[in-house]
Amino acid sequence: xxKATPNIVIAVLFLFLLGGCGIYSLSPGGKSSIKTIxxxxxxxxxxxxxxxxxxxDLVIDAFISDGNLKVVSPSEADAKLTGVMTNYERKPxxxxxxxxxxxxxxxxxxxxxxxGKDDQxxxxxxxxxxxxxxxxxxxxxxxxxxxxxxxxxxxxxxTTKSW
Numbered sequence: 001x002x003k004a005t006p007n008i009v010i011a012v013l014f015l016f017l018l019g020g021c022g023i024y025s026l027s028p029g030g031k032s033s034i035k036t037i038x039x040x041x042x043x044x045x046x047x048x049x050x051x052x053x054x055x056x057d058l059v060i061d062a063f064i065s066d067g068n069l070k071v072v073s074p075s076e077a078d079a080k081l082t083g084v085m086t087n088y089e090r091k092p093x094x095x096x097x098x099x100x101x102x103x104x105x106x107x108x109x110x111x112x113x114x115x116g117k118d119d120q121x122x123x124x125x126x127x128x129x130x131x132x133x134x135x136x137x138x139x140x141x142x143x144x145x146x147x148x149x150x151x152x153x154x155x156x157x158x159t160t161k162s163w
Contacts (some may be wrong), residue, residue: 034116037069037159038077042110048088055085055110055148062152068160079122081159083112086126090140093132106131106143108151114159127154 039060044052059081063071074080087109092101107130114122131146133139 034078036072036078038074038080040082042083044085046088052085058152062156080115083110085110101135103132106147108147127151
């Protein structure tokens with residue numbers, strides 16, 4: 001029986017790794033057919049007025065800043081993003097020694113769908129985010145902004161970086 005030397009073992013492992021990586025690509029070739037996107041006004045199924053509209057604007061601005069997809073009208077788009085804010089809540093998050101609220105959390109949930117040509121569904125996901133703010137110095141708007149920022153990043157990443 002032949003004893004494998006460390007160099008041979010390393011060489012064989014390297015060849016397996018190299019061969020295994022051959023089927024993967026780091027280039028975003030899978031998304032080459034989608035160059036434009038439209039973002040419809042997000043629907044609101046909560047009692048929180050105006051937040052879904054602000055989220056729509058934030059997502060559009062983020063796509064423009066990101067630059068991977070050009071934001072266009074629905075008739076010109078390769079893909080269409082639609083969303084529904086399905087849940088919103090603000091509740092105490094932490095308490096101090098006297099059992100007084102020291103932080104609040106804003107929780108937002110969106111159902112998002114990306115469709116391609118001929119309304120083919122590319123993905124359909126639930127996005128959840130929260131923003132925590134100080135009860136003393138923060139505001140609910142601050143909590144909303146923190147949660148919205150995280151949601152926008154997740155939506156942009158899911159849309160542009162996962163194909």
